[in-house]
Amino acid sequence: MMIVGVHPLAGFDKVLHYRVPEALAAVVVVGSLVRVPIVNRLHLGVVGEIGEPKDFPLERLKNVAQLVQPFPALTADLLGLARWMAGYYACGIDTIIETMLPAAVRNDAGFKQEKLLKLSTKLPADELAKMSTRAPQQGRLYRFLEQQFQPVKKSLILTRLDVSAAVVAVLVKRGVVEETVRRVERVAYADDWGTGEVVAAMPPLLNAEQRAAAQTLTEQLERAVFGVTLLHGVTGSGKTEVYLHAVHDALKAGGGVIFLVPEVALTPQTVSRLRGRLEAIAPGQKTVVWHSHLSEGERIDGWHSLASGEARVVVGARSAIFAPVQNLRLIVVDEEHEPAYKQDETPRYHGRDVAVMRAKLAGALCLLGSATPSLESFANVEAGKYGILCLTQRVDDRKMPRINVVDMRIEIMNSRGGTALSRKLVNAMQARFERREQTILFINRRGYSSSMLCTDCGHVEECEHCSITMTYHRSDERLRCHLCGAERPAPMACPKCRSVKIRWRGLGTQRVEEAVRRVVPRARIERMDADTMSKRHLFRQVLGDFRAGKIDVLVGTQMIGKGLDFPNVTLVGLIDADISMHIPDFRANERTFQLLVQVAGRSGRGDREGEVIVQTFTPQAEAIQFSRQADFLGFAASELKMRKDFRYPPYRHLIHHSFRGPNPEKLQFFAEQWAKTVEAALGAKVELRGPSASPIEKIKDEYRWQLWYFTSQVTTVVAELVRLREQFAWPDDLTQVIDVDPMNMM
Ligand code: ADP
Ligand code: ZN
Numbered sequence: 001m002m003i004v005g006v007h008p009l010a011g012f013d014k015v016l017h018y019r020v021p022e023a024l025a026a027v028v029v030v031g032s033l034v035r036v037p038i039v040n041r042l043h044l045g046v047v048g049e050i051g052e053p054k055d056f057p058l059e060r061l062k063n064v065a066q067l068v069q070p071f072p073a074l075t076a077d078l079l080g081l082a083r084w085m086a087g088y089y090a091c092g093i094d095t096i097i098e099t100m101l102p103a104a105v106r107n108d109a110g111f112k113q114e115k116l117l118k119l120s121t122k123l124p125a126d127e128l129a130k131m132s133t134r135a136p137q138q139g140r141l142y143r144f145l146e147q148q149f150q151p152v153k154k155s156l157i158l159t160r161l162d163v164s165a166a167v168v169a170v171l172v173k174r175g176v177v178e179e180t181v182r183r184v185e186r187v188a189y190a191d192d193w194g195t196g197e198v199v200a201a202m203p204p205l206l207n208a209e210q211r212a213a214a215q216t217l218t219e220q221l222e223r224a225v226f227g228v229t230l231l232h233g234v235t236g237s238g239k240t241e242v243y244l245h246a247v248h249d250a251l252k253a254g255g256g257v258i259f260l261v262p263e264v265a266l267t268p269q270t271v272s273r274l275r276g277r278l279e280a281i282a283p284g285q286k287t288v289v290w291h292s293h294l295s296e297g298e299r300i301d302g303w304h305s306l307a308s309g310e311a312r313v314v315v316g317a318r319s320a321i322f323a324p325v326q327n328l329r330l331i332v333v334d335e336e337h338e339p340a341y342k343q344d345e346t347p348r349y350h351g352r353d354v355a356v357m358r359a360k361l362a363g364a365l366c367l368l369g370s371a372t373p374s375l376e377s378f379a380n381v382e383a384g385k386y387g388i389l390c391l392t393q394r395v396d397d398r399k400m401p402r403i404n405v406v407d408m409r410i411e412i413m414n415s416r417g418g419t420a421l422s423r424k425l426v427n428a429m430q431a432r433f434e435r436r437e438q439t440i441l442f443i444n445r446r447g448y449s450s451s452m453l454c455t456d457c458g459h460v461e462e463c464e465h466c467s468i469t470m471t472y473h474r475s476d477e478r479l480r481c482h483l484c485g486a487e488r489p490a491p492m493a494c495p496k497c498r499s500v501k502i503r504w505r506g507l508g509t510q511r512v513e514e515a516v517r518r519v520v521p522r523a524r525i526e527r528m529d530a531d532t533m534s535k536r537h538l539f540r541q542v543l544g545d546f547r548a549g550k551i552d553v554l555v556g557t558q559m560i561g562k563g564l565d566f567p568n569v570t571l572v573g574l575i576d577a578d579i580s581m582h583i584p585d586f587r588a589n590e591r592t593f594q595l596l597v598q599v600a601g602r603s604g605r606g607d608r609e610g611e612v613i614v615q616t617f618t619p620q621a622e623a624i625q626f627s628r629q630a631d632f633l634g635f636a637a638s639e640l641k642m643r644k645d646f647r648y649p650p651y652r653h654l655i656h657h658s659f660r661g662p663n664p665e666k667l668q669f670f671a672e673q674w675a676k677t678v679e680a681a682l683g684a685k686v687e688l689r690g691p692s693a694s695p696i697e698k699i700k701d702e703y704r705w706q707l708w709y710f711t712s713q714v715t716t717v718v719a720e721l722v723r724l725r726e727q728f729a730w731p732d733d734l735t736q737v738i739d740v741d742p743m744n745m746m
């Protein structure tokens, strides 16, 4: 008798055991999606193990009620991954499995099917003649099918030939006609996203650096063991071609591939370029596209074709890491430094880190790529855990764009009053407009931050304990550190130069757009920000118009820049380089460096040389100076030293614990009691900062407190926190969330 342990979904964070009925025993495997009875209802669940329960009488076990589909819903490596994630990210395994299985699959939404007919035997001429006279409809059907090279849709035949379903049934029964069922595919992008693209018909010949990188990857893939390699290539160095070579190798070896791109990069251009090339590599192979805008039908079809082994490649955003790819050999994580890989709701996983773990469980190669690698990944290279491959030149020896840094302190002094655009940027924009070339102006998306900036000397107030920017709280005019809670009154004058010209906020896209209209009144200007981004069609239309040259100046957040290749853009302006540097986040410098280098990489991709203008109040800042030469190694060395001194990630792990509730005093009381409990139980294994009020203290009438843990033993500490959390007497009106390796420090 076969007995299985099942992970039921929807609120059961445990394993329950069932017998498998005789008829299903041959088909149920680890990873099968089944329905099982719990109390008096059937629930969906995934088979997690085969074997008997330790402490439950076998005669009381119930039966598995149903097997939902013939192939496993989760591969063995995915099940292992689910277990690891539940432990690492401190959440229930049912939540993880639900994240892995798209809702559409769980809801078992049927897929569209169609029936096909074809001839299975040829009748001798005399028999055919007999049939035609006795049953003319049968004869008609036979002669029609005889002329077809491929199976034909049954519905089509019934209407076209005017024969009845009964006639078909007779011939099927006689074994003359065969009826088969085929799933109808709803392919994402088929007619929608694929238009107007310039897909290189022939893959370019690799240059020497690309060839060397591709060769190394070929050898690594041949070994067919787990490994992680970082591809560090400057912007425009042709990393995509190197990825595609590796994909080719993996497919040739019969393996499966996951190709991850950050959500913001998932533009029609990126996807269809990849899709075109992938399908050229393996003709007849389908590439499944995976992202949050898919319809239920598209998602379910994509999922099924991967789970059944029909398709072997998936391209998609973060959650594509859970695609049921069989025989996984390669995972590519493009733009691996992108914070978009981190999910900011439960389960709060990081797509790149999960990719590395999945590769490990599947014995696959994980290829991380970026022009500005995350310091986490780079530290792993330095520690010898990851391999590294470098592309130091742009393809065709195109020049790196010139970066001009404009000191806005001087601009403001010379211009009297507020300026969004420096003289230099205005002149450059006007010149581009005269020459019918295009300009992109970037505005820092993180302009909501409320740090204080002296516009005379560029000074920004920082916490002396944490080396992060202090946050200005308007309600009581105080500065607070949201890591340790230190606070002091907001100064009326700059503590460094005594100037009273203090600014609190960044510029909005709208204000910049207005400023641009004033200086190039005849230009066609378009704005792209959070509003436009949420309307998918508008977003695509604007990008399409920009590509077609119907727009001269595009103003937007850095989100518009990713993965786009606009050859006619010769000027890129970054309006407010400081903002990302002065947010209360220890990654602020890293973000700024990445932003500057990536933004600069948008310019000069065609034959014309590009120019970049960066406006800043702190031109001497390291993030800005290193970005001028796109000097990643120099930047990484200096920044990693700072991280080491403060023992920040990647040298220790950071865990964020947030507490929410209607009563601020109660919140503070319990947060403090909890902190004491943790300190008493974990002692030296963890360093606590806080608890303190969150930078945004109140959202929708709920107060927020938070606590930070620094630790070098993350797995032990998370497990301990989970155990303590279960025992702690939380009040009913308090909600708390643990976020391991948080990316968003707000
Ligand atoms: P990256 O991702 O490194 O910034 P891409 O992969 O987007 O760069 O490549 C930049 C451009 O160079 C693309 O248009 C690509 O088609 C082209 N390209 C890549 N490799 C070569 C090559 N060896 N020869 C010519 N063009 C290339
Ligand atoms: Zn000052």
Ligand code: ZN
Pocket: 463, 464, 465, 466, 467, 481, 482, 483, 484, 485, 486
């Ligand atoms: Zn502090």
